Amino acid sequence: MFRPPRGTSVRARLTAATAAVALALTGCAGAGAVSGGDGEQIVVAIVSNPQMQDAISLQDEFRAAHPGVDVRFVSLPENEARAKITASVATGGGEFDVVMISNYETPMWAENGWIENLQPYIEATDGYDAEDFVPSVREALSHDGDMYSVPFYGESSFLAYRTDLFEQAGLEMPANPTWDEVRELAAELNAPEEDFSGICLRGLAGWGEVMAPMTTAINTFGGGWFDEDWNATLDSPESREAIETYIDTLQTSGQPGAATSGFGDCLTRFAQGQSAMWYDATSMVSSVEDPASSTVAGKVGYAPAPVAETESAGWLYSWSLAIPSTSEHKDAAWDFVSWMTDKEYIKLVGNQIGWERVPPGSRLSTYELPEYAEVSEAYAEATLDSMNGATQQGAMTHEVPYPGIQFVGIPEFQDLGTRVGQQMSAAIAGQISVDEAIAQSQRYAETVAETYQAEEGQ
Amino acid sequence: MSVATPVATSRTSDARRETKRRVSGGFLTTLTWLLAIGFFFPVAWMAMTAFKQENQAASDPPTWFFTPTLDQFRAVLEGGTMVYVGNSVIATGISTVLVLLLGVPAAYALSIRPVQKVSDVLFFFISTKMLPVVAVIVPIYVIAGQLKVLDNIWTLVVLYTAMNLPIAVWMMRSFFIEVPGEVLEAASIDGAGLMRTMRSVLLPMVAPGIAATALICVIFAWNEFFFALNLTASQAATVPVLIVSTMTSEGLFLARLSAAALLASLPVILAGWIAQKQLVRGLSMGAIK
């Protein structure tokens, strides 16, 4: 069957098509004009957290100081950024001259020769005081005594709680709370019928999500991922107790949607006044204490990370800048890296954007600035203490054969941590039992351990 | 095709049916509107959120009344937004043009003056759409790295062309097959060359179908995220990448994200709204008769 075509408006449609082509061509010319520019161009890949976005908004200051360097940013959320940066650096893709990585990648990538040794650059730069970096962070970003990336900010973990609500309820936060105490406090303050939870804890699958706080609990209970001889120990009695405590606390007094909430979800919840406590990264303060995004600013106290058998339990994490070996503009890249991690940058942020937005936890001198001390009164000390306490010696009961506190510093860990995180997340959601989750996780860990035990045996 | 046998009707039942029809018509119209509003609502909510401050965007209960602010749009537009838009326009526009340039002759060769083994060729085209993109992204990344075309907009142009070409060939072929052989034979008896036959006889007939195909290609190319995320950095990044980079794992971002998403979706939404009649007509023109 055939219907005659409707010929009348054909011309109109063809005109539209021509217009589209013309649009494409003009767009082409436009973009060509934009990408011009003199001097060296460097491409910087960073994670799009608020502090990093501040750095992007201050790029004109860098341009003024280094007119010969044209800097372009690629900013993506953590997971995308990590996948992209790792793929690029590992395959020598060479798109980036500066990459933002962490203390997880730095030692491994330095070992592989994927990133530049920054020590010579540090020493050749006047006034760039590397001794000023927080010692635990500096240590974590070094390989054979040389720094291979420099910290933009550093964080540990601590427990935020609503001082006003604690007062109302006649409760007191212990100076150094234990997981048992936290569990009881959370149960006491929990009020699900008012959509209010006693505590907010991460439950989202991911080695950088649920597994970060949970691993600190496992550590402080005396358990761990692997023992000194690379035996997987996720099903040891200590690890089991920690996992059960974490999941039980979350299930009985935690937030709804626990299994899919990460840092951002807990932040929203806590900042909207719907949770009494929140155990998470110290970097939370920049949002929690910002009245523009938080309804609880000024009503929050900070206690050290919950412990069991150890003195401290906080994690150590740092977003830092490194230069891939494939970069063809290493000097220009260092100009940018040193600008963004210098003492002066801290003051620049403080003066131009606001002192509460200063990237914390990278430099000791930050904490001596009077303006910063004023805005950070509630949390500066708690942050610095947590950072200093965040060492394997402080947070674990026994020695381990890998670097890292809340992660295991081996290449397989991203995958392993995520798979185990998926099991834990499923247990939190109640889809499988905690026992099943532990048994499956232990099997995953054993597979990874085999490689390392074989290497040890050689 | 047989039609149901006639049923005897009387005048009274006719009148009754008329009233019934009017009542049920009103009911159906109301239902249509409810569904339309329901489907549209999330988009409207997104548009509303774009004019809020961050803490209003994530409030419980939801904020319905507020003083609209352009802050989020300002934040999205500041900096190099135009580079992303330019890249998206290039990748979408040129890849769609290429799809048509390659696809129209191919569809012709699969319908009007068919090659041998048409079905094998068609099956090959459609089978390339079954290859999960994630499975080839690592090889593509490695090849692009070696050819030094990472972060290059032409890489996306080529990939988007390959991505849309199979569907375009399928769609256009089904339109071409509608063209009656006699018309073309008449033209070729007249001694018109292949190109002239195509231009003057064939294309005008199938133009609505081609327009519909082009619109589908534009939608998919403009919205494509995965290749753009993995193969671009700063020079060639497209609008979906811009959207994702307004997301952050720390801090609130819903209002800003909504503003970015609204701006990013607007060109395709407008194109779709304007061209919807052509789209329906194009699809109905032959689709698969």
Place this chain on the structure above:
Amino acid sequence: MSTSTIDRLEGSRRAARSEASSRPISRAEAWRRRGPLLPALIFTVIVTQLPFLLTIWYSLHSRNLLRPESDLFVGLGNYLDIARDSTFRQTALNSVVITLGCVLVAMVLGIVLALLLDRPFLGRGVARTMLITPFLVMPVATSVLWSIALLNPTYGLFNWALGLFGIEAVDWTSTYPVIAILMALVWQWTPFMMLLVLAGLQAQPKDVLEAASVDGAGTWLTFRLITLPHLRRYIELGVLLGIIYVVNTFDQIYLMTAGGPGTASANLPFYIYQRAFLGFDVGQAAAMGVVVVIATIIVASAALRLIFRSFEVKE
């Protein structure tokens, strides 16, 4: 395989079209006919098959991008691992559930909406415009819109609305992750199905319908006996295109549930992505890709055969 089915279908069409194709064609003529096809064919072969060959090559190696020293030829070792991987099976099942669920529900809704839009009423154009919009919005944006603005257990609009009816907040993305993803997918794909069906309805010869109505056939009877058979091919095209696109869904799963909780809502593309970009286990990821391609081609040829059978019945 299905090619023979399509051949038959093609045969009938070509026969109807002209005699030219039924008589043997000369070599020169064959090449002349192939001419217009070749650019598209060669382009597609190069751009899609070259990376796929490399994928097959990778799949025979044990290679982790993060351990530069590791690159061993392991033959079919990666495939054996997949056969033992229960997560792979589960994500395969999820793929099927998500794809079929989305396509079927979207199609039913699409038919309903198309029928509703096919009758004249005030503001029909506006209603249609509103209804097609979800298909036009960027999937990246809609995923976040759904998971955060609508389904979030704390401030999501959906739960607030449920709360108005006294229903307790449901934590969609962790309690019913697959349903949450299906909601977003169905919302996005219903307009596409609706457009196709609407196209079919508008191509329906009105005289037959009028005849039926004069004959006094009820609405339902007319629909079942006339409209539905007429729509059949449009529905089949919608199902086919829907399956091809939905089976590769990535954005929604990635941004809404990240495959979780656990791997409850991960589909194959997402699982492969995790192997490739979290584990950087290139060999495993490649092998999974190859398995998926083979499986899809088998399923698709069966589906194509099923779909194209209707042509033979018709003609």
